[in-house]
Amino acid sequence: MLHIVNKSATERSTLDSCLRLATKGSAVLLIEDAVYAATKGSAAAAKIQAAQADLKIYALGPDLAARGMAGRVLDGVNVVDYGGFVDLVAEHSNCQSWL
Amino acid sequence: MSDMDMDDDGSGIVKKFMFLNRKAPHGTVYALEGLEVVLITAAFDQDVSLVFTDDGVYQLMKGMDTKGIEVKDFSKTYRALEGYDIEKLYVDKTSMDARGLTEDDLIVDVTVLSDEEMKNLMAEQDVVISF
Numbered sequence: 001m002l003h004i005v006n007k008s009a010t011e012r013s014t015l016d017s018c019l020r021l022a023t024k025g026s027a028v029l030l031i032e033d034a035v036y037a038a039t040k041g042s043a044a045a046a047k048i049q050a051a052q053a054d055l056k057i058y059a060l061g062p063d064l065a066a067r068g069m070a071g072r073v074l075d076g077v078n079v080v081d082y083g084g085f086v087d088l089v090a091e092h093s094n095c096q097s098w099l
Numbered sequence: 100m101s102d103m104d105m106d107d108d109g110s111g112i113v114k115k116f117m118f119l120n121r122k123a124p125h126g127t128v129y130a131l132e133g134l135e136v137v138l139i140t141a142a143f144d145q146d147v148s149l150v151f152t153d154d155g156v157y158q159l160m161k162g163m164d165t166k167g168i169e170v171k172d173f174s175k176t177y178r179a180l181e182g183y184d185i186e187k188l189y190v191d192k193t194s195m196d197a198r199g200l201t202e203d204d205l206i207v208d209v210t211v212l213s214d215e216e217m218k219n220l221m222a223e224q225d226v227v228i229s230f
Binding site: 006007008010011032033036039040041042043045061062063065066067068069070071072081 | 122123124161162165167172174197198199200
């Protein structure tokens with residue numbers, strides 16, 4: 001399954017819920033304000049790093065760039081563009097948007 | 100109308116206004132709308148403090164490139180605030196530390212406050228408007 005999270009981890013609990021309930025081998029795509037979680041020094045950075053053992057973590061590049069965060073992405077997080085977003089949706093049989 | 104007349108009808112009263120920004124930019128419209136209201140308020144010659152706390156500190160990040168998401172990059176407007184006599188910009192250290200940010204990461208000069216200083220600044224305001 002592809003999990004999509006779009007809210008800041010320091011404002012909403014959707015990232016926590018996603019990481020708690022995603023099965024091993026799932027993909028998690030961070031978009032919009034959720035991309036801050038994948039940046040160095042963020043409060044959620046440790047959670048993302050811990051989750052990388054079981055999950056593949058992606059972040060949307062245009063959303064990182066718009067927020068001045070393109071140069072601060074955590075190691076091991078895969079940055080994708082809109083084409084990559086489409087590929088992720090197509091590659092997975094189902095997806096869950098955490099609103 | 101003379102200044103004296105303005106005082107007589109009460110419009111010359113200066114209050115302490117705090118605009119409290121707690122949301123990240125772009126993901127919601129709060130940051131942009133808050134900035135618009137601050138610019139409007141500048142026309143009324145009030146004592147304005149602009150505070151960025153929690154995710155609001157992200158509004159001041161340097162190096163935003165919003166072309167890819169096709170929205171306006173309003174971060175440069177913060178640098179124009181000085182021209183509107185809005186010079187009191189504050190962030191709190193707790194919020195900066197929680198996001199791995201330092202003053203060098205921000206697009207404008209700010210005063211970094213401790214929690215103690217921030218709570219005192221808030222308490223002394225006549226009006227607090229939250230975005």
